[in-house]
Amino acid sequence: MQNDVLLEVNNLKKYFPIMRGLLRKKVGEIKAVDGVSFALKRGETLGLVGESGCGKTTTGRCILRQYEITDGKIVFDGEDISSYSENNLRKVRRKMSLIFQDPYSSLDPRQSAGSLVGEPLKIQRILSSQGEYNDRIEELFRMVGLDPSMTSRFPHEFSGGQRQRLGIARALACNPSLIICDEPISALDVSIQAQIINLLKELQTKIKDLSYLFIAHDLSVVKHISDRVAVMYLGHMVEITSSSDLYKNPLHPYTQALLSAVPIADPFVEEEREHIILEGEVPSPIDPPPGCPFHPRCSLAIPECREEVPELREVDTGHMVACLRV
Amino acid sequence: MKELLVVKNLKTQFKTEAGLVKAVDGVSFTLNKQEIIGLVGESGCGKSVTCLSIMKLVRPPGEVVDGEVIYQGENLLKYSAKGKEMSSIRGAEIAMIFQEPMTSLNPSLTIGQQLIETMEQHLGLNYKAACKRAADLMEMVGIPKAVERLDDYPHQFSGGMRQRVMIAMALSCNPKVLIADEPTTALDVTTQAQLLELLKDMVEKTGTSLILVTHNMGLVARYAHRVYVMYAGRVIETSTTKEIFANPLHPYTRGLLECIPRLDEEKARELVPIKGLPPNLINMPPTCAFLPRCPYRVESCYREPWAPLRSVDGKYGEHYTRCDVNTLEKVR
Numbered sequence: 194m195q196n197d198v199l200l201e202v203n204n205l206k207k208y209f210p211i212m213r214g215l216l217r218k219k220v221g222e223i224k225a226v227d228g229v230s231f232a233l234k235r236g237e238t239l240g241l242v243g244e245s246g247c248g249k250t251t252t253g254r255c256i257l258r259q260y261e262i263t264d265g266k267i268v269f270d271g272e273d274i275s276s277y278s279e280n281n282l283r284k285v286r287r288k289m290s291l292i293f294q295d296p297y298s299s300l301d302p303r304q305s306a307g308s309l310v311g312e313p314l315k316i317q318r319i320l321s322s323q324g325e326y327n328d329r330i331e332e333l334f335r336m337v338g339l340d341p342s343m344t345s346r347f348p349h350e351f352s353g354g355q356r357q358r359l360g361i362a363r364a365l366a367c368n369p370s371l372i373i374c375d376e377p378i379s380a381l382d383v384s385i386q387a388q389i390i391n392l393l394k395e396l397q398t399k400i401k402d403l404s405y406l407f408i409a410h411d412l413s414v415v416k417h418i419s420d421r422v423a424v425m426y427l428g429h430m431v432e433i434t435s436s437s438d439l440y441k442n443p444l445h446p447y448t449q450a451l452l453s454a455v456p457i458a459d460p461f462v463e464e465e466r467e468h469i470i471l472e473g474e475v476p477s478p479i480d481p482p483p484g485c486p487f488h489p490r491c492s493l494a495i496p497e498c499r500e501e502v503p504e505l506r507e508v509d510t511g512h513m514v515a516c517l518r519v
Numbered sequence: 520m521k522e523l524l525v526v527k528n529l530k531t532q533f534k535t536e537a538g539l540v541k542a543v544d545g546v547s548f549t550l551n552k553q554e555i556i557g558l559v560g561e562s563g564c565g566k567s568v569t570c571l572s573i574m575k576l577v578r579p580p581g582e583v584v585d586g587e588v589i590y591q592g593e594n595l596l597k598y599s600a601k602g603k604e605m606s607s608i609r610g611a612e613i614a615m616i617f618q619e620p621m622t623s624l625n626p627s628l629t630i631g632q633q634l635i636e637t638m639e640q641h642l643g644l645n646y647k648a649a650c651k652r653a654a655d656l657m658e659m660v661g662i663p664k665a666v667e668r669l670d671d672y673p674h675q676f677s678g679g680m681r682q683r684v685m686i687a688m689a690l691s692c693n694p695k696v697l698i699a700d701e702p703t704t705a706l707d708v709t710t711q712a713q714l715l716e717l718l719k720d721m722v723e724k725t726g727t728s729l730i731l732v733t734h735n736m737g738l739v740a741r742y743a744h745r746v747y748v749m750y751a752g753r754v755i756e757t758s759t760t761k762e763i764f765a766n767p768l769h770p771y772t773r774g775l776l777e778c779i780p781r782l783d784e785e786k787a788r789e790l791v792p793i794k795g796l797p798p799n800l801i802n803m804p805p806t807c808a809f810l811p812r813c814p815y816r817v818e819s820c821y822r823e824p825w826a827p828l829r830s831v832d833g834k835y836g837e838h839y840t841r842c843d844v845n846t847l848e849k850v851r
Contacts, residue, residue, distance in 0.1 A: 244707035244708070244709060244710075245707055352796055354796075382561045382562055382734070382797075383561060383734055383775065383778060383779060384561060384774065384775070384778050384792060384793035385792070386778070386779075386792075387778035387779070387790035387791065387792035387793075388792040390780070390790055391789065391790055391792060410707065410708070412708070412782060413737075413779065413780045413781060413782045414780055416780070416782060416787075417780030417784075417787045417790070418780075418787070436787075437785070437786070440782055440783055450709060451708065451709060452782065453712075454708040454709045454711065454712035455708055455737065455782050456735070456737030456738050456740060456741040456742075457737055457740065457741075457781055457782050457783050458736035458737045458739075458740045458764065458776060458779060458781060459740055459764055459781070459783075460740045460741075460760045460761050460764050461761065461764070461765070462740075462783060463740050463741045468712065468716070470712055470713055470716050471709045471712075471713065472661075473661075473663070474677065474679060474680070474710070475707075
């Protein structure tokens with residue numbers, strides 16, 4: 194029987210060395226991801242939110258093994274890929290792909306739309322004949338709502354929203370089971386954002402067992418598209434819960450502050466809401482505070498919070514929190 | 520006198536090789552004392568150009584071709600952009616906070632030099648007094664170790680801190696009008712909340728008025744008293760914030776509200792995207808600019824010129840719109 198879990202990340206760490214001086218001596222480390230664990234089921238969308246520098250993008254890149262990971266384990270589709278060689282990774286990467294934030298800079302301007310979408314097929318040597326290849330590209334264009342007659346056009350002839358559709362078609366090319374969406378809509382105008390969100394949701398209903406890891410800073414969008422949401426702060430996972438519970442019952446003080454900072458487009462609701470305003474800024478990941486990463490800004494902090502990093506533990510069915518005070 | 524700034528029929532155009540771009544095409548609005556108004560719309564709707572026109576900062580090939588900007592009884596548009604009158608108003612009476620702080624701060628001067636310079640010029644303070652006030656301002660906008668940081672250069676600040684510096688600079692001469700053009704778009708939400716709360720406090724405590732330019736309907740709902748929704752260089756609907764959100768009448772305003780997910784919704788409802796793209800502002804047809812994207816359009820829309828703003832009954836205050844979804848639905 195096939196395992197229900199597609200991706201399992203266990204205590205993932207990624208430290209970037211800081212090199213200085215003539216001899217490029219290592220003088221420190223940026224702890225971009227510092228012990229992150231979560232699991233993603235088949236056909237599920239897990240949202241990964243947090244503010245800039247919290248390590249959400251790095252987490253995505255580590256799963257794709259674009260970075261060598263410092264420590265931890267990544268199990269994808271039953272295989273431990275944490276120390277796979279490039280050769281072994283090629284086969285795995287067929288099953289996972291990435292949608293980038295900026296549809297302007299992530300598409301090669303000299304390649305036609307058709308060849309951009311078909312490139313992964315060629316790299317993975319999936320299809321045998323030219324006819325099959327052309328059919329697949331046509332199919333991919335239709336899937337993302339682009340006219341297949343546009344295959345010979347170049348990226349600059351497409352609007353921002355259409356370019357992001359190209360990016361999605363390219364990500365779908367090899368029939369992946371996991372797509373990592375890294376801020377896929379933040380470069381687009383509001384009216385276009387909805388089109389892309391709807392497209393991503395629609396694809397998931399059409400393609401059986403397609404999972405998304407949806408990385409974004411916009412909490413409303415993440416909550417809208419995800420089944421579960423994971424909140425990150427300074428390289429740590431602070432809370433994981435179902436999307437429906439996120440707004441109703443946030444437990445971690447950081448999640449509460451983050452939710453409260455997002456304005457709701459309804460003046461009547463806003464009038465009633467309590468606004469938690471955090472003090473100060475996110476500390477540097479080069480020299481993170483000891484213990485709980487959030488304690489310097491936390492209104493509930495007690496001396497113990499300074500001593501140990503709180504473990505992510507299940508407090509309710511499917512609701513995980515890393516906080517001593519919960 | 521309640522009205523502080525009145526913009527009447529403002530028109531700003533850009534002469535480009537492709538043709539004449541009517542970026543702002545007859546915009547009118549009023550800003551009252553101690554009020555926050557929201558200018559909302561998608562990129563290219565003319566909201567930033569409107570602000571630049573008020574400040575007389577539109578550069579060639581752009582030009583303000585018509586309209587009035589009346590500030591305390593004087594029409595600012597009759598002054599020359601580089602003249603003495605404008606210099607004494609810009610920064611001192613009307614100040615602006617830009618979207619990208621890195622491009623609006625001088626990278627080769629320290630933050631202190633930039634702050635002090637403005638205050639020496641506008642407030643006539645001596646160097647020592649200006650230094651003192653600069654440090655106070657930095658502290659007020661939430662910059663730790665304010666006195667030491669005056670000697671730092673812009674690149675030594677993080678994005679959020681730079682935007683705080685911009686706000687400190689804008690507030691340095693106690694302006695009566697503050698124009699914030701997408702002040703927090705590039706920042707994280709918790710920083711956004713900190714900065715907007717600060718601006719709101721300013722309005723409440725010092726009696727400054729704020730024009731908040733944004734595409735974020737949530738920010739408008741949280742902070743603005745009144746809203747002007749812009750499309751293709753014109754105001755298409757305006758009212759109090761409550762009225763606009765409770766009873767949006769223009770198809771575009773409805774579209775803007777239906778295409779964004781809400782944090783507090785129980786179950787994810789399907790988003791309704793606005794079809795198509797914003798119009799090209801060159802050679803605009805005389806009909807409604809939103810017509811090609813409008814889901815409510817009727818046959819007569821293609822024949823009639825773009826309707827002006829007209830008054831409708833509002834439950835939460837005066838309400839003006841160019842179009843009314845309810846009438847269109849009756850015709851259909």
